[in-house]
Amino acid sequence: MFTMKTAFYVISIMCALSTTAYGQGLDGQVINRDLARHIEELKQHNGFSSEDFNACQITWTVKGLAKSEGDSNSQPHEITFQYEGKNIITIVNQQDGNADSIKELGLNCLEFNNYVYLFFDASDYRTRSKFGLEDLSYVIFSPDQGKTWSKLIGLNLFSVKAKFSLPHDKFRKYLKIFGNKSAHALAIFNPQDETTYLFDPEFDILKTVPVYNRLSDFDYPSDFYYFKNTLYLVRGSCELLRGKIQCPLKTYVETSRDFGRTWNRESFPLIKKSYFLALDNILYHFYYKPCANNWLSPIPAFDRSPVCGHLMARKLDILGAWEKPKVLLKSVAELMGVYPGSKPILVWKDFRFHKSRSCGYIPLIGCIDGAPFEGPEAVYAGELDVNNWDINESLIEYNK
Structure with a gap:
């Protein structure tokens, strides 16, 4: 007869069995400091924009204006910007006559296809006051190789939560352009609201990707990946619908074959960080996947799913479909980075030194002490041989 006393003994036995430590020790483990330094160097390198970034040459002329009455200290002047000898825009500095003051605006220029973009960084309050500007960043563009130009556009127009800033010294890190000879799109990361904005060539907004759905590395804000005329969204996007930002409950990989105008969503959700990497003209996708709880385990106390995580990898076949994912590792807590090379380097947090602290999950009861597993934090890195999926x-x- 099964009584409460019997149940107590069964649970006690299960807890006693499952308190056996399964985490590994440090015997034979040596920290590879050379590899750690190399990864830090790769992080710095990955902080820049893609290689198809094209700068261009902007010139300007300065013309003095009449001083304001009663203000003998100021010497206003107007500055006219030019591209290949043609005027772009004229702005006025109302305060001082130093021609070098234009440097305070932080100019960045970008060419792609027939488009030319000129960005102004006005993040400094004194600079905005001198030139009568309100926003932190501006852009003006030409769709026809500099023959005609748009009006000056303040980027604050697109930010829904905070000011929009594109710092001059972070331009190559925060702006990316994706495209071929016939079309393109621009992605800009705004550090003020930690959101990535995707624009069409004439700065109509296509997608907003706020930080609270972030999957990619914060230090390398590349929320989109471009490969063979397809844009891949690395993390879930949120859309401005009826005046409110609305986000999906789960994060999915999304793809666009028309540079962000329309999107297709995959059927399975992703957890935490996700990385794309092109190698030898093949696209690889690396991501973290938690282990499912084993509700049907004959002895639930041995269910280790709370400390089990899979490092997954898949590649795109020649027909453009994803092959069946491979499980590379089974003790992963978090995928921290994927870096390019003849053999890609993967970096992850690992559970292998954790030890069991209680009987684990028991249906209808749960974990008795509330802290079933604990242990030191270990970070591993390794080169991946994509031919046989082995990690050194x-x-x-x-x-x-």
């Missing part, structure tokens, strides 16, 4: 791993960080 090394420990690069260990914190008790």
Whole structure:
């Protein structure tokens, strides 16, 4: 007869069995500091925009204006910007006559196809006051190789939560352009609201991707990946609908074959960070996947799913379809980065040093002590051989 007393003994036995430590020790583990330094260098390199970034040459002329009555200290002047000898726009500095003051605006120029873009960084309050500007960043563009130009557009127009800033010294990091010879799109990361905005060539907004759905590395804000005329959205996007930002409950990979105008969503959701990498003209996708709870385990106390995480990889076949995903590792807590090379380098947090602390999950009861597993934090990195999916791993960080 099954009584409460019997149940108590069964649970006690299950807890006693499952308190056996399964985490590995540090025996034979040596921290690879050379690899750790190399990864830091790769992080710095990945902070820049794609190689198809094209700068252009902007010139300007300065013309002095009459001083304001009663203000003998100011010397206003107007500045006319030019591209290939043609005027773009004229702005007025109302305060001082130093021709070098234009440098305070932080100019950045970009060419792609027939388009020319000129960006102004006016993040400094004194600079905005001198030139009568309100926004932190502006853009003006030409669709016909500089023959005609748009009006000056303040980027604050697109931000829904905060000011829009595109710092001059972070331009190559925060702006990316994706395209071929016939079409393109621009992605700009705004550090003020930690959101990536995708624009068409004439700065109509296509997609907004706020930080609270972020999957990509914050230090390398590349929320879109471009490969063979297809844009891949690395993390879930939120849309401005009826005046409100609305976000999906789950994050899915989305693809666009028309540079962000329309999107298709995959059927399975992603968790945490996700990375795309092109190698030898093949696109690879790396992502983290938690292990499912084993509700049907004959002995639920041995269900280790709370400390189980899979590092997954898949590649695009020649027909443009994803092959069946591969499980590379089964003790992953978080995928931290994927870096290019003849053999890509993967970086991840690992659970392998964690030890069991209680009987684990029991249906209708749960984890008795509320903290079933704990242990030191280990970070591993390794080169991946994509031919056989083997990882030559090394420990690069260990914190008790």
